Amino acid sequence: MKIRIFVTLKNGVLDPQGKAIHHALDGLGFSGVNDVRSGRFIEIDVEDNVSDGDIDAMCRKLLANMVIENYRIEKMPESVPA
Amino acid sequence: MKIRIFVTLKNGVLDPQGKAIHHALDGLGFSGVNDVRSGRFIEIDVEDNVSDGDIDAMCRKLLANMVIENYRIEKMPESVPA
Numbered sequence: 093m094k095i096r097i098f099v100t101l102k103n104g105v106l107d108p109q110g111k112a113i114h115h116a117l118d119g120l121g122f123s124g125v126n127d128v129r130s131g132r133f134i135e136i137d138v139e140d141n142v143s144d145g146d147i148d149a150m151c152r153k154l155l156a157n158m159v160i161e162n163y164r165i166e167k168m169p170e171s172v173p174a
Numbered sequence: 175m176k177i178r179i180f181v182t183l184k185n186g187v188l189d190p191q192g193k194a195i196h197h198a199l200d201g202l203g204f205s206g207v208n209d210v211r212s213g214r215f216i217e218i219d220v221e222d223n224v225s226d227g228d229i230d231a232m233c234r235k236l237l238a239n240m241v242i243e244n245y246r247i248e249k250m251p252e253s254v255p256a
Contacts (some may be wrong), residue, residue, distance in 0.1 A: 132215060145208075149204070
């Protein structure tokens with residue numbers, strides 16, 4: 093079973109990487125960009141018997157810093173390519 | 175218009191960060207994890223008149239290293255919360 097986990101900074105938390113990307117896009121001449129937020133994306137292939145609670149615990153204990161980050165879990169159907 | 179861009183390493187490219195996460199999950203006692211791949215996730219808020227071609231160019235020129243990375247673009251409906 094493939095699980096996708098998206099880790100994003102909470103609203104209000106300063107995102108220097110996003111700001112740097114925004115600035116670089118401006119420098120490359122791309123106009124019309126209002127805001128850029130950066131985050132992490134982790135794809136985990138787990139056995140089918142791993143519970144949702146376990147996946148949630150992985151996020152809370154390791155993958156996301158709950159003080160400044162949110163996470164979202166998405167289960168992928170087996171047949172969809174990455 | 176909100177755009178989500180997912181940047182992932184191409185298949186076959188070594189992913190030390192993913193390996194480190196996998197190892198750490200094992201260390202924390204999570205069993206049943208077969209594989210972990212890490213990637214980046216960038217959310218861009220652009221004006222509605224920015225074309226798909228422009229967004230593609232942003233990915234190719236700045237956001238993804240086309241030698242080792244793939245990218246995927248996803249347009250978000252305006253009303254969906256991040």
